[in-house]
Amino acid sequence: RADSTLKQLLERLTPFKLALYCTDDWGAYERLLPEDKHLITKRYTQSIERQNLNLRIWIKRLARKTICFSKSIEIHDKVIGTCIERRFFNSFKS
Structure with a gap:
């Protein structure tokens, strides 16, 4: 769970044009995900x-x-x- 790992994942997900990222409150998500597409919740x-x-x-x-x-x-x-x-x-x- 490092920033570099998340960067690799985001590169692989780029072709899918995801509308929303639902994550937990891990710091790398806040740093690397676009704020308008990032939802911190366990609901989904x-x-x-x-x-x-x-x-x-x-x-x-x-x-x-x-x-x-x-x-x-x-x-x-x-x-x-x-x-x-x-x-x-x-x-x-x-």
Whole structure:
């Protein structure tokens, strides 16, 4: 959690043209995020954190201290994508 890490994240998020950043009260956010797009609240971050927890529970390979942990980013992407597809989009299949 350093300013340099947040700068890297913001560079990666630039193509998405985000309208709002909902964060906690960490100092780097105040220093580096545009004031008009920065909202300090847990109201929206709680649901995001809950989704992250659900993914860690559903996909054991996301927990670093398991024997299922993979060092391959490609495998992580495929497993997470498959989980999201099955969990949120399977109901649309006829």
